[in-house]
Amino acid sequence: MSTLDQELRLQAEEAKKKRGETAASDPYRQNYHIMPPVGLLNDPNGVIQWNGVYHLFFQWQPFHTGHGAKFWAHVTTKDFVDWKEEEIALAPGEWYDKNGCYSGSAIEKDGRLCLIYTGNVRDEEGNRETYQCLAVSEDGKVFEKKGVVARLPAGYTAHFRDPKVWKKDGTYYMVLGAQTEKLTGSAVLFTSENVTDWTFVGAIAGADSGGLGSFGYMWECPDLFSLDGTDVLLVCPQGLDADGMKYHNSHQAGYFLGRLDIEPLEFKHGEFTELDRGFDFYAAQTLEDDKGRRILFAWMGVPDQEEDKHPTHAYHWVHCLTMPRQLSLSNGRIIQRPLPEMKSRRTDEQKRRLQLECSSAALPVKDASRAEVLLDDITYKSGFEISIRGAARFIFHQEKGLAVLERTAFSGEEKETRSCAISEVHSVQLFLDASSIELFLNDGEEVFSARYFPFPGNDEVTVTSTGSTEINASIWTLL
Ligand code: FRU
Numbered sequence: 001m002s003t004l005d006q007e008l009r010l011q012a013e014e015a016k017k018k019r020g021e022t023a024a025s026d027p028y029r030q031n032y033h034i035m036p037p038v039g040l041l042n043d044p045n046g047v048i049q050w051n052g053v054y055h056l057f058f059q060w061q062p063f064h065t066g067h068g069a070k071f072w073a074h075v076t077t078k079d080f081v082d083w084k085e086e087e088i089a090l091a092p093g094e095w096y097d098k099n100g101c102y103s104g105s106a107i108e109k110d111g112r113l114c115l116i117y118t119g120n121v122r123d124e125e126g127n128r129e130t131y132q133c134l135a136v137s138e139d140g141k142v143f144e145k146k147g148v149v150a151r152l153p154a155g156y157t158a159h160f161r162d163p164k165v166w167k168k169d170g171t172y173y174m175v176l177g178a179q180t181e182k183l184t185g186s187a188v189l190f191t192s193e194n195v196t197d198w199t200f201v202g203a204i205a206g207a208d209s210g211g212l213g214s215f216g217y218m219w220e221c222p223d224l225f226s227l228d229g230t231d232v233l234l235v236c237p238q239g240l241d242a243d244g245m246k247y248h249n250s251h252q253a254g255y256f257l258g259r260l261d262i263e264p265l266e267f268k269h270g271e272f273t274e275l276d277r278g279f280d281f282y283a284a285q286t287l288e289d290d291k292g293r294r295i296l297f298a299w300m301g302v303p304d305q306e307e308d309k310h311p312t313h314a315y316h317w318v319h320c321l322t323m324p325r326q327l328s329l330s331n332g333r334i335i336q337r338p339l340p341e342m343k344s345r346r347t348d349e350q351k352r353r354l355q356l357e358c359s360s361a362a363l364p365v366k367d368a369s370r371a372e373v374l375l376d377d378i379t380y381k382s383g384f385e386i387s388i389r390g391a392a393r394f395i396f397h398q399e400k401g402l403a404v405l406e407r408t409a410f411s412g413e414e415k416e417t418r419s420c421a422i423s424e425v426h427s428v429q430l431f432l433d434a435s436s437i438e439l440f441l442n443d444g445e446e447v448f449s450a451r452y453f454p455f456p457g458n459d460e461v462t463v464t465s466t467g468s469t470e471i472n473a474s475i476w477t478l479l
Contacts, residue, residue, distance in 0.1 A: 001145075005093025012062035012071060012088060015039065019316040026315035027456035028435040031370040032345060032478055033300070034058065034075060034083065035320035040065050043162075043221060043283035044297040044321050045072055046089075046106035049290060050113050050140055053078055056297065057089050057115070058321065059103060065318040067303075070100040072117065076140075080324055080341040081479070089115065089135070089143050096121060096131040096148050103162040103221060104132075105285065107172070109195050113137045116174065116195070118161035119148065128158040132176070134196060150174070150190055150198035155181055160188075162221045164285065165195070174198060177220040177235065184208055185219035185237050189265065204267040205233060205256060215272070216240050220251075221283040224260065227294055228329040231260045233267065234275070234284050238303075245419045246274060250305040253282045253298065255334060275334065277420040278405055278439070278448035280305075281322065294327040295339060300436055300449055309410035311453050312435070322449055323431060323438055337444040338431065346372060346476035354473055356384070356465035367477050368459040369434040374474045375463070376427040382467025386428065389454035389461065392437055396425045403441060405448040420446055431478075432461075 019038040023029065035041060039062040046057040053076050060073040072090035077083045090101040097119030104117030119131035132150035135143040152160050159179035166173055172192040180186050186206030190198040204224075207215035216237035223234040233256045240247045253276065258269030275284060276298070284298035301307065301319040310318050325336040350364045365371050368389050375386075385395040392407040404419045422441060429440040434456075439448040463471065 002093045005091050008071070008091040008093050009088050012091065015062045023315050023317040026312055026317065028312050028453055029315075029317075030320050030433045030435060033320040033323065033433050033436060036060055036062075036073065036317050037085070038316045039063060040067065040317075041073070041319045041321070042067070042070075042299050042301065042303070043103045044285050044299060045103050045117065046115050047285050047287040047295070047297055048106035048108070048113070049287060050106070050108055052290075053140065054080065054287070054289070055106060055113070055140060057106070065313045065316065068100070069098065069120075070102060072101050072115070079344070080339055081344055086141055090117065090145070094119070094145060094147075096133055101133075103283065105164040107165045107167065107195065113140050114195055115143060116149070116163045116165050118163065120161070130158045130160045132163050132174070132198070146196070149196050150200075153188075153200040156186075156188070157181060157183070159218050164223045166225065173224075175204065175222045175224045175233070177218070177222050178203075178206075179218045180206065183217050184214070185216035185239070187219055187222045187233060187235055191262075201262070202265050204260065204265065205235075205269060207237075210267070210269055212272070221253075221285070223285050225286060225288065225294060227327060227334070230257050230329055231267070232257055232334070233269065234286070236282055237272070245421065248418055249279065249281075249302045251282060251302055253284055257329075257332065270332075273333065275336070276447050276449050277403070278418055278437075279407065279416070279450040280436075281449045286327065296325045296327055296336065298322045298449075300451060306410050310451070311410070320436065320451075325444075325447070333445070335444040336440070336447050338429065338438075338440060342372075342431075345478040347479055348477045350475040352473045352475075354463060354469070354471040356463065356469045356471075358465060358467065360462050360464040363461045363463065363473055363475055365432075365459050365461045365475055368432050368454075368461055369456070370478045371432045371461075372476045372478055373430040373432070373461060374427070375429075375471045377472045378426050378428070378469065380465065380467060380469040382465070384463060384465045384469045384471075386430070387460070387462045387464065388430070388432065388437060389452075389458045391452045391454035391458075392450065394428065394430075394439055394448070396422075398424075403446065403448075405437075405439065405450060407450055407452045410453065418448065418450075422446060430461075
């Protein structure tokens with residue numbers, strides 16, 4: 001480890017000591033989501049189950065609440081409920097990662113835990129360089145950097161990053177997000193026999209190919225895996241224009257379903273579908289565990305989207321991850337359900353049967369800063385809405401076939417919305433934390449994720465029917 005690396009680790013520990021208490025005292029501090037001890041969190045990285053333990057890393061800026069030269073923070077869990085903070089995994093202390101140990105992934109090789117990440121470098125004139133790098137651990141705690149293992153191929157700009165690695169039939173594969181020299185977004189593939197020597201194979205998808213027209217100037221954070229026999233490419237295109245109800249966030253996160261062939265290289269795919277209909281969702285990354293489950297984490301934030309307007313900056317921290325979600329495929333769509341382990345957080349169950357005729361009912365939520373609300377067996381004529389802590393509203397318009405999440409904008413009083421088309425709603429599962437909402441419709445058919453900043457202590461969650469509505473409501477406080 002270089003002296004600079006050691007120095008940076010000490011400074012990060014210092015920052016935690018100095019500002020950790022202030023961060024912990026924020027009423028908007030989350031109760032069960034992963035967030036930085038201080039500073040800024042963005043993408044989840046290196047999600048893996050290794051030797052029976054789930055490891056999760058995240059992009060971390062310990063020194064302030066902006067972006068910059070990222071570290072990899074590290075947390076572990078056996079059950080997705082109790083999380084342990086581990087030592088810093090990577091610090092940006094080498095020539096090839098000095099401006100950030102950017103996003104990447106984890107893979108097991110010969111019993112060791114390997115991290116493959118992007119080394120971000122800026123030269124004196126501010127020009128970007130990019131290197132794909134390897135770090136290896138024997139114990140899953142201390143990572144030894146092995147340096148650069150893949151370089152920028154011809155035809156691409158230095159916006160070339162976020163390796164996601166997997167192994168199939170004895171070969172290692174790595175998909176990366178890229179920008180071509182024509183300034184279009186793309187996802188590219190490398191292969192390797194040993195994770196240390198990588199060969200560039202080519203692009204698997206991108207703007208102006210595979211039936212896509214112009215489709216963004218850069219693609220970030222790809223992930224590629226097989227789900228129930230279909231190949232899935234998750235990716236974050238940047239630079240899509242809003243289109244009807246789609247693409248209203250500053251950058252998008254979604255997926256293509258298809259089939260990946262290696263020889264000759266081809267990923268035949270369908271349309272791009274957004275993974276989440278809400279405000280705050282980006283850089284999703286998945287792992288497959290020993291139960292064969294495909295589990296997704298994402299950043300509950302979006303680059304360049306009012307990041308400076310979060311009130312938590314005043315407490316020296318910003319952003320968090322989403323809850324873990326389990327993926328499956330149904331009717332050509334990805335279904336996302338809260339991981340079943342989340343049920344073990346439930347305490348203090350309340351049940352109600354609501355029968356509403358153009359009327360409202362308050363739900364018995366004791367602590368809306370850590371609650372789950374499950375509304376099911378919903379029948380309605382017309383539609384209904386759920387008002388959440390005076391700072392957000394979920395609205396279902398039956399006639400318009402529309403689901404809407406509205407929240408108070410971070411910058412003031414005005415309201416903003418995100419919507420999706422849906423013809424019927426038979427269940428709504430709401431996860432409330434101190435400053436976030438995750439709302440699963442129809443058992444994971446659509447999900448809305450959002451940060452929000454309600455008045456602390458306001459526990460009001462109210463259902464209002466615009467016609468006649470019947471609902472079975474179950475409410476829990478989450479540990
Ligand atoms: C996505 C991203 C990645 C990059 C990382 C840097 O949010 O821009 O492309 O690796 O964040 O923190």
